[in-house]
Amino acid sequence: MTPSLSRPFVSGLAALALTGSLLAGAAPAFATTSPLTNATAAAATAADPAALSSGQQLAKGQSVVSASGAVRFVLQDDGNAVVYSTGGATWSSGTQARGDRLVMQTDGNLVIYDSTGRPVWFTGTNDPGSILRIQDDANLVVYRSTGTPAWASSVNGRITAPDDPPLESGATLTAGQQLTAGPERAEMQTDGNFVLYGPQGTRWFTGTSGAGNRLVMQTDGNAVVYGADGSVKWASGTVGNPGAEMRISSSGLVISSPRGLVWTSISQTRRDTLQHETTLISGDQLTSASGAWRAIMQGDGNFVVYGPRGADWSTGTSIPGSDIALAADGYLVVYARGTQEGEGHWDSSPELAFSTSPFRVVMQNDGNLVEYDANDRVIWASRA
Numbered sequence: 001m002t003p004s005l006s007r008p009f010v011s012g013l014a015a016l017a018l019t020g021s022l023l024a025g026a027a028p029a030f031a032t033t034s035p036l037t038n039a040t041a042a043a044a045t046a047a048d049p050a051a052l053s054s055g056q057q058l059a060k061g062q063s064v065v066s067a068s069g070a071v072r073f074v075l076q077d078d079g080n081a082v083v084y085s086t087g088g089a090t091w092s093s094g095t096q097a098r099g100d101r102l103v104m105q106t107d108g109n110l111v112i113y114d115s116t117g118r119p120v121w122f123t124g125t126n127d128p129g130s131i132l133r134i135q136d137d138a139n140l141v142v143y144r145s146t147g148t149p150a151w152a153s154s155v156n157g158r159i160t161a162p163d164d165p166p167l168e169s170g171a172t173l174t175a176g177q178q179l180t181a182g183p184e185r186a187e188m189q190t191d192g193n194f195v196l197y198g199p200q201g202t203r204w205f206t207g208t209s210g211a212g213n214r215l216v217m218q219t220d221g222n223a224v225v226y227g228a229d230g231s232v233k234w235a236s237g238t239v240g241n242p243g244a245e246m247r248i249s250s251s252g253l254v255i256s257s258p259r260g261l262v263w264t265s266i267s268q269t270r271r272d273t274l275q276h277e278t279t280l281i282s283g284d285q286l287t288s289a290s291g292a293w294r295a296i297m298q299g300d301g302n303f304v305v306y307g308p309r310g311a312d313w314s315t316g317t318s319i320p321g322s323d324i325a326l327a328a329d330g331y332l333v334v335y336a337r338g339t340q341e342g343e344g345h346w347d348s349s350p351e352l353a354f355s356t357s358p359f360r361v362v363m364q365n366d367g368n369l370v371e372y373d374a375n376d377r378v379i380w381a382s383r384a
Contacts, residue, residue: 050065050133051064052064052102054104054105054128055105058081062074065134066134071086071135071136071138072134075101079096079097079112080092080094080096081121085138090138091138091140098112098114104131107128108127109122109124110122110142125144129176144161145176146161161185162180164179166245169244170218174188175188175211180248181248184198184248186246188214191209191210192225192227194206194215194225196248203252204253209233210227210233211228217255220239221243221244221299222299223238232309232311236283238262239298242257252265255283270291271286272286272288274332275358276359277328279325279326281323282297282298282299282321282322283298283299286363290365292307293305293312297323299321300318300320302314303315303317303334307367315334322334322336326371331348332347332350332361348371348380350379351379351380355373355377356375357374359372369382
């Protein structure tokens with residue numbers, strides 16, 4: 001059974017909700033007698049006449065009726081959307097003389113449009129697949145696809161989603177699914193991009209694209225965006241951390257294992273260049289300007305270049321917790337923490353004759369990881 005929300009209604013029609021109106025000026029107009037016609041919404045299915053599903057709408061004079069039949073939500077002929085119970089009107093959109101149709105949009109927003117197609121009222125909700133339901137307690141509620149309320153007439157506004165559990169080891173987010181924590185959400189979008197949103201907008205994203213992409217929190221500890229064809233589009237580089245899970249925290253998106261934090265989105269600010277005397281720690285990466293190629297210092301100790309078809313090149317190293325540094329002498333070195341850079345277990349062996357510092361390593365758009373000297377001369381490349 002759909003849970004109802006408490007209804008702290010203030011007595012008197014003057015206290016009815018108006019917040020959603022874009023042009024809330026005068027008090028809402030109600031018909032002196034309820035214009036409750038027999039015209040229910042053609043969009044409301046016989047299986048659930050109390051709801052408007054994603055993409056369905058009400059035209060003027062159409063309505064949806066609660067399960068008991070005692071409560072009706074109607075878009076009146078005057079353009080006002082009103083909830084009527086046995087005692088009369090209990091809520092109104094305040095869109096009289098303006099409303100023409102009410103749409104439960106596929107993006108999760110409930111919107112009233114005028115005859116020119118201009119929105120005049122909306123809930124501001126944004127969970128794809130949401131539905132609108134009129135309940136027997138006279139509460140009009142937009143429910144998220146997860147079943148939690150996103151907006152309700154009883155509270156006259158949006159309702160914060162409860163925090164989701166973490167994306168556990170072995171779990172998958174498919175297109176349209178998301179993690180939430182307070183005002184933040186991380187969504188595997190239908191366009192193929194995995195994006196972290198906060199109150200101020202986008203905080204971080206993988207930069208991936210393609211219908212059918214999915215995010216998998218693998219049992220080996222690596223978070224991977226796979227394409228519909230099974231290709232690797234993005235990876236966190238945290239292999240070697242079995243049992244790791246992903247969640248939203250004050251540090252953005254984080255991946256943690258029983259051993260502790262192994263990756264954060266804060267450290268993933270996009271850059272394509274490793275500068276002279278700079279280190280990439282476990283979980284850090286270089287990303288090509290196009291976003292198609294990534295060089296990741298993985299948690300299992302391997303430094304790997306990934307492209308649209310998956311892994312393209314690696315150092316073949318395997319000491320967990322290793323870092324990679326571009327040393328002052330021009331050597332790109334993978335070394336285990338607790339040792340000196342000179343004690344690394346892999347190095348690039350660059351061609352240093354006649355080279356000039358400072359050096360830099362660039363993750364290029366062609367998938368080649370290339371080291372340049374100060375004169376832009378190539379002294380090492382992954383595709384030698």
